Amino acid sequence: MCFQTRIGGWRRASGSGSRIAMLPKTIASFFLFSAASLAGVLSARCAATGIIIVGDIQYQPIAAAAADVESTLKVPLNVFSTAQVKGKLRALVRRENAGLVVALGREALEETLQLPPSISVVFGLVIAPPKTSRPNTTGVYLATPVREYVNIAKKYLPAINKIAILGSPDMINILDSNAELQGVAYRVSSCSEIVDTINRMHASDALLLLPDTALLTAGVMDQLFLFSFRKRIPLLGVSEGSVKNGALLALVFDSASVGRQIGEKVLEAQGGAAPPSAPRKFNLYINANTAMKMGIIIPEEMIKTAKNIYR
Structure with missing residues (x-):
């Protein structure tokens, strides 16, 4: 999955079979093995994080925040639009083996709050924290104290x-x-x-x-x-x-620092309960x-x- 979905210009696996075919058989085999190993490592790394992002990255502030979260965590993350996950998020979380969902924006947060309480939710780019008793819910709100x-x-x-x-x-x-x-x-x-x-x-x-x-x-x-x-x-x-x-x-x-703060909040949430925060x-x-x-x-x-x- 990590190869297919990336923030700010999607990465896709690109074929290079015709060039490899021109190499000696032992070298071609080495390249094919290395490429497969690298893809496996990246996929395993992405799956190991158990984190996905929900947000409409066609909007620049959400795209920038998503990129900052990924940069802070130093790991590729899959990003899904709110339209993609509407009514399907629970199944998607199971498919992605995700234990934590980052919700960027009000609509994304509304969807993620419907998830089982065992799934951690970290929100961002909302004016105020949601009025909810749901456990495992934290994030960074935008309003000034x-x-x-x-x-x-x-x-x-x-x-x-x-x-x-x-x-x-x-x-x-x-x-x-x-x-x-x-x-x-x-x-x-x-x-x-x-x-x-x-x-x-x-x-x-x-x-x-x-x-x-x-x-x-x-x-x-x-x-x-x-x-x-x-x-x-x-x-x-x-x-x-x-x-x-x-x-x-x-x-x-x-806005330049709030995305990094959301990423740091994800790290906090992985370590246990973390209360919502205002911007720093x-x-x-x-x-x-x-x-x-x-x-x-x-x-x-x-x-x-x-x-x-x-x-």
Whole structure:
């Protein structure tokens, strides 16, 4: 199987019989034996790992993460698209003799969570860890923990002392182990609740938005930007796009390192229970124009650490 499926340009066994036929019989036999031995070693090595990847590698972030996982593990892995495994993953796992499945992306994770609990699942490229009691399930999620924003405010922005946190109950529980650390957490479950909440929000120095595509629709974001500039309360979080549109800053996972971290999580999972982790590295995006309009001083040291600054 390893010869047939490889990340980033599939490797296939290529025939060389016509050239070998021109060699002396003893040399030809040697080459044929060596090629067969090499194929057997690679196949055995791939099977021995007991690991497969599920993810749609036609999408560049998933392809890059899959390649990083393989590089970290230093072993060839078979990759299957979500369409290939839909309703067939259990049989595929048996056929591949896999004891661990790496699920890259939300759809891949949904499929792998249906596997027997004896099969380990390591997820990646999902916003938050799945809400499941399934054992042997771990991975790396993409959302930025609240503490990262608290730390950057303490280090660079002394004017921001009280941060209001806005998000779903599940997301607040996942991303903020101490929701009252520097402000108050507003737990919302619908778009209408968000609008109602910001209209009665108490004084805060900044509003941190926790990622949730079901809640932070385009219409809700428009309302949040209007609130931010009218009240002169800067928005923090979500994405580089939100910073470009007017949020003060955002900390976004570093895509170049998250694939390696998923690979390391696979190694952890092979050694036993391993809790899900947030990314280790984040990129800082700043909107200097928003800072100027709100009278917020961005120190030069902070500017130097930013990946991109919108002016």
